[in-house]
Amino acid sequence: MKKNQDKKNRFQLEYLNSPAVDKVGVEERVARFQTRSIKDASKMQGLKMALNMIDLTTLEGKDTHGKVKQMCYKAQHLHDVLPGLPSVAAVCVYPSMVKIAKKEVAGSGVNVASVSTAFPSGQAPLEVKITDTKFAVDEGADEIDMVISRGKFLSGEYNYVFDEIAMIKEACGKARLKVILETGELATLDNVRKASDLAIYAGADFIKTSTGKIQPAATMQVTYTMLMAIKDYYDKTGIMIGMKPAGGISTSKLALHNLVMVKEVLGSAWLTNEWFRFGASSLANDVLMQIMKAETGVYQSSDYFSID
Amino acid sequence: MERLEVLKTYKIYIGGQFPRTESGRYYMPVNKAGKALGNICLSSRKDVRNAVSAARKAFGGWSERTAFNRGQILYRIAEMLEGRRSQFIEELILQGSTKKAAEEEVNLAIDRIVYYAGWCDKYQAIVSSVNPVASSHFNFSVAEPMGVVGVVAPENSSLIGLVSLVLPAICGGNTVVVLAAEHLPLCAVTFAEVVNSSDVPGGVINILTGSNKEMNPTLSTHMDVNALVYGGNDSAALKELQENAVLNVKRVFAYSNNWAKADAQGLHFVSDLQEIKTTWHPIENIGGATSSY
Amino acid sequence: MATKKNIPVVEWEYAPSLEGTSHIQLKKQYDLFIDGKWVKPSSGKYFQTINPANEEVLSEVAYGNEKDVDLAVKAARKAYTEVWSVMPAAERAKYIYRIARLMQERARELAVIETLDAGKTIRESRDIDVPLACNHFFYYAGWADKLEYAFPNRKVESIGVAGQIIPWNFPLLMAAWKIAPALAAGNTVVLKPAETTPLTALKLAEIIEASGLPAGVVNIVTGFGDTGAAIVNHTDVDKIAFTGSTNVGKMIQKAVAGTGKKLTLELGGKSANIIFDDAPIDQAVEGIINGIFFNQGHVCCAGSRLFVQENVADKVIAKLKDRLNSLYLGNPLDKNTDIGAINSKEQLETINKYIKIGKQEGAEMYQPSCSIPKKGFYCPPTLFTNVAQSNVIAQEEIFGPVLTIQTFRTVDEVIQKANNTPFGLAAGVWTDKGSRIFNLTTKLRAGVIWANTYNKFDPTSPFGGYKESGFGREGGLHGLSSYVKLV
Structure with a gap:
């Protein structure tokens, strides 16, 4: 706990210094990334990178073993017609599906990520959240995607939110912790920045934009603001933190623009699934169609790409 | 025995003080009848310099007064002038006016001061603008005083010409250095006394008498003068002012109105001596909340 | 805490992505645009304009002299008295709107030529210079028949022939800043683009020609400093508008002294x-x-x-x-x-x-x-x-x-x-x-x-300086006053 207290002190110092964020300025910066023109070999390299960074996700009340199995197969066989494609980075499921997912992707290098902490609302007692997390880890989850308590954050109980993240981190053991800020509920970029700093100092390995259940989700403005928090932390401590935009990134173009942003803000070191992920369910096929178009020269139809 | 009259000493007005010219020189303009008007200060280049320094020093404070306060002070000038109307009338008559014309000129001068006093807190609303730029910014333009304005008063008018040029300048927050009509200087000096007794901070209005030919080059080349107003009708003199203005890109305005006319006044005499400043600031637009909820 | 693993960093570089130039039309040689016609320079002289990005010659452009300027001013005067100043203001507006639209239609070509001639990035030409230039015409077009609202209690008249000299940093945009308000207020124009960047002004001349704007309302005379001086010193020019260095601005202010010409200067800065x-x-x-x-x-x-x-x-x-x-x-x-x-x-x-x-x-x-x-x-x-x-x-x-x-x-x-x-x-x-x-x-x-922002521009927003940065404003309501006579 002492360690946490030290970290908290540092965060509080840092939080007091969390820079203001001007939204219009962020929009202008983001627009510049979007004017980048990615062509030819760069495009192909970027698309393959994007595929390899996907956390293929299913987070529905109606999820079944059957659905998860199919998705796990797709995660390892994105489009077998095209040889040499990478697999995705991970599959992302509810805790109850971790075991089956783990079995299905065994030996493939694809990780299993589990949401936890009463995803998506996070409205549960801390003990329940810890149990939720421990369960997922015990079932074999390599990564934990937790949600922060947005209500507490918005009512100014930063210490509560900080402690909660730190305790979930403890509960994770060896699993890497992604902290979901649910930026759509934080409303302002100032809050996004503050929450990013908070999560990083509390022990997040990754910070993640959204659950996918709330709109707006991973806008480039939000992701940019979080990347700047990661950058400032790295410049100060030399410690890398990962980034996962999730929700709303469904086209290759948007994925490439996100990669452009990561490259220009954080540098190429972050351009690996060790440090950057896309939380997405339909992005993979759009990327695959783009790759096929580049390979064959003809525009593609979704009829030719499996939808697991 | 008739009482011996106490004659008035005409001085110049710099920084709220009434010094004699530092040069110690004087000149003696005469009226049409050949009667000397008095020993008038023949101001020097250094007097011009001192007046500009005083005007610059006063500029910050004057321009930052609230518009309401400036209006009150200008109105106070009118009040004080009203109280000394007979002296102005006498001086105008001495300088060659008929009694009727003199009375009319003083009346008009007072009314014109009241007119510009009223503009102080109104012109901004008319000349400023909010500009609907095509981006997420709030953008507005406001008028700001140019700074130190050199005023060359009309040659053919002792009081109303000077009032017509000085008042709109200070109404808009500028400070002025005035070169009085060389041959009709009396009212300018008395006007300075009125100004001095009416809450106008020292240095806001500075009035020099003397030779325009001698002072114009100093005033128009001075690097700390921002604008010039020329009320004369000598095109060679105007050209000289305009050429000298180039040194620091002064703005030059020449007016040839008949100031004795009731309509020789207006907003543009105020707004000509204003810079337009435009400010941009982003508008943070969060989420879907609109004003039409 | 994140454990840093030794992961090899793969660089991701952007492949070249060049804007195509095949769709643009550039002539080998450009004459002067005077009185609605392309006129050879009286000296017979031309000068080269190059692409500063690779020093290749783009085209040859006429070197206008005093005689050519005189022709242009005469054409502008004639157009002013006979057509432009007597035309119903609403019709004037429609011509300017038409120019704005034609520019929008040829935006891509204008952007590419601007980039070739000026060395500025295609992103800026495409996203900033050209759209702003079009929008400027669009904005001022609408003022043409509403001038009396801009100047309460004054009677608004046009000035006459405006001589305009523009710099090389925003060639097309500066041409728009000058020409649009001048035309809206009912003046005619003789414009000199900068010697290193004359091409987009000449393309604008083509657009103006295509728009059917009456001959002589806009005249473009290319050349060097002496060409500009001929405009400034021409006795039949009523108004000078200059954007450029403070040094040249001062020379112009001096030359205009005592002439009664109206002057606006947009000069240097150190902001x-x-x-x-x-x-x-x-x-x-x-x-x-x-x-x-x-x-x-x-x-x-x-x-x-x-x-x-x-x-x-x-x-x-x-x-x-x-x-x-x-x-x-x-x-x-x-x-x-x-x-x-x-x-x-x-x-x-x-x-x-x-x-x-x-x-x-x-x-x-x-x-x-x-x-x-x-x-x-x-x-x-x-x-x-x-x-x-x-x-x-x-x-x-x-x-x-x-x-x-x-x-x-x-x-x-x-x-x-x-x-x-x-x-x-x-x-x-x-x-x-x-x-x-x-x-x-x-x-x-x-x-x-x-x-909390910087370098933003908009047609509705007045722009211009204090002190030695010049006087007069361009853009917005306040930009109109540079081109009207108030009585």
């Missing part, structure tokens, strides 16, 4: 960009970058003097240096280029002269490591730290991608330093505190104040 410790720091860094490196720093309102509050100076400077390394310098036609070519060899020499002076003055220089193309004129983005107010590089306009950085401690100190210059065009203020912004925007002696 302060002020960063307070509570600023949105990352957006401020972007603002600094955009403030000084936009258009290679060839911007009269460039934020060339940076003032950073001392307690955040190290952080801001570190972030700036870092950011410089993610800027792409190179072929302006590449859509990913952030910093293009310097406009001319002469300008590059001027910039290099100042960089040398800066080093001699003891300021500390920083340039990112970027490769400079072998042909063409390029200058890497340059920072100078350790700069004093008394350094030449902090006082004189460099008109290139060179930023001087000074620190300050208090609000009063920075206001004094920011105002401590003969110029007064623009300033930037970055702080999260509203009351401080209003304090600064009131006290800074400059015509445009960008608060």
Whole structure:
């Protein structure tokens, strides 16, 4: 706990210094990334990178073993017609599906990520959240995607939110912790920045934009603001933190623009699934169609790409 | 025995003080009848310099007064002038006016001061603008005083010409250095006394008498003068002012109105001596909340 | 804590993405556009205009002299008295709208030619210069039949023939800034583009020709300084509008003295960009970058003097240096280029002269490591730290991608330093505190104040300077008064 207290002190110092964020300025910066023109070999390299960074996700009340199995197969066989494609980075499921997912992707290098902490609302007692997390880890989850308590954050109980993240981190053991800020509920970029700093100092390995259940989700403005928090932390401590935009990134173009942003803000070191992920369910096929178009020269139809 | 009259000493007005010219020189303009008007200060280049320094020093404070306060002070000038109307009338008559014309000129001068006093807190609303730029910014333009304005008063008018040029300048927050009509200087000096007794901070209005030919080059080349107003009708003199203005890109305005006319006044005499400043600031637009909820 | 693994870093570079040039039409030789016709220069002389990015010749352009200017002024006078000033204002508006639309239709061609001729990046020509130029015509078109609303209690008249001389930094945009309000107010125009960047003005002449605008309403006379002087000195010109250096502006102000010609000047600047410790720091860094490196720093309102509050100076400077390394310098036609070519060899020499002076003055220089193309004129983005107010590089306009950085401690100190210059065009203020912004925007002696933003332009927004940055405003309601006579 002492360690946490030290970290908290540092965060509080840092939080007091969390820079203001001007939204219009962020929009202008983001627009510049979007004017980048990615062509030819760069495009192909970027698309393959994007595929390899996907956390293929299913987070529905109606999820079944059957659905998860199919998705796990797709995660390892994105489009077998095209040889040499990478697999995705991970599959992302509810805790109850971790075991089956783990079995299905065994030996493939694809990780299993589990949401936890009463995803998506996070409205549960801390003990329940810890149990939720421990369960997922015990079932074999390599990564934990937790949600922060947005209500507490918005009512100014930063210490509560900080402690909660730190305790979930403890509960994770060896699993890497992604902290979901649910930026759509934080409303302002100032809050996004503050929450990013908070999560990083509390022990997040990754910070993640959204659950996918709330709109707006991973806008480039939000992701940019979080990347700047990661950058400032790295410049100060030399410690890398990962980034996962999730929700709303469904086209290759948007994925490439996100990669452009990561490259220009954080540098190429972050351009690996060790440090950057896309939380997405339909992005993979759009990327695959783009790759096929580049390979064959003809525009593609979704009829030719499996939808697991 | 008739009482011996106490004659008035005409001085110049710099920084709220009434010094004699530092040069110690004087000149003696005469009226049409050949009667000397008095020993008038023949101001020097250094007097011009001192007046500009005083005007610059006063500029910050004057321009930052609230518009309401400036209006009150200008109105106070009118009040004080009203109280000394007979002296102005006498001086105008001495300088060659008929009694009727003199009375009319003083009346008009007072009314014109009241007119510009009223503009102080109104012109901004008319000349400023909010500009609907095509981006997420709030953008507005406001008028700001140019700074130190050199005023060359009309040659053919002792009081109303000077009032017509000085008042709109200070109404808009500028400070002025005035070169009085060389041959009709009396009212300018008395006007300075009125100004001095009416809450106008020292240095806001500075009035020099003397030779325009001698002072114009100093005033128009001075690097700390921002604008010039020329009320004369000598095109060679105007050209000289305009050429000298180039040194620091002064703005030059020449007016040839008949100031004795009731309509020789207006907003543009105020707004000509204003810079337009435009400010941009982003508008943070969060989420879907609109004003039409 | 994240465990850092040894993962090999794979670089991801952007492949060249050049804007196509096959769709543009450039003639080998351009004549003068006078009285609605293309006229050979009376001297028979032409000069070359080159692409500063690779020094290749783009075209030859007529060298107009006094005689040609006289022809143009005569055509403009005739068009003024016989057609333009007597036409119903609403009809005038429709012509200007038509020009705006035709420009929009040919926007891509205009952008490419602008980039070729001026060296500015295609991103800027495409996203900023050309759209703003079109919008300027669009904006002022609508004023033509509403002038009486702009000047309460005054009677509005046109002035007559306007002589207009524009610079090379925003060739088409400056032509639009000059021509649109002049036409809307009922004047006719003789315009001289800069000698290094005449092509888009000539393309605009083609558009004007195609629009059916009556002959002589707009005349374009290309040439050098003496061509401009012939316009300024022509006795039948009623109004001079000039954008360019303060030195030339002063020459023009002198030449116009005593002539009764109306004059507006938009001259140089050395604008302060002020960063307070509570600023949105990352957006401020972007603002600094955009403030000084936009258009290679060839911007009269460039934020060339940076003032950073001392307690955040190290952080801001570190972030700036870092950011410089993610800027792409190179072929302006590449859509990913952030910093293009310097406009001319002469300008590059001027910039290099100042960089040398800066080093001699003891300021500390920083340039990112970027490769400079072998042909063409390029200058890497340059920072100078350790700069004093008394350094030449902090006082004189460099008109290139060179930023001087000074620190300050208090609000009063920075206001004094920011105002401590003969110029007064623009300033930037970055702080999260509203009351401080209003304090600064009131006290800074400059015509445009960008608060928490920089280098924004809009047709509705008046632009122009205090002090030696010139007088008169361009854009917005206030821009109209430069082109009307009020009685």
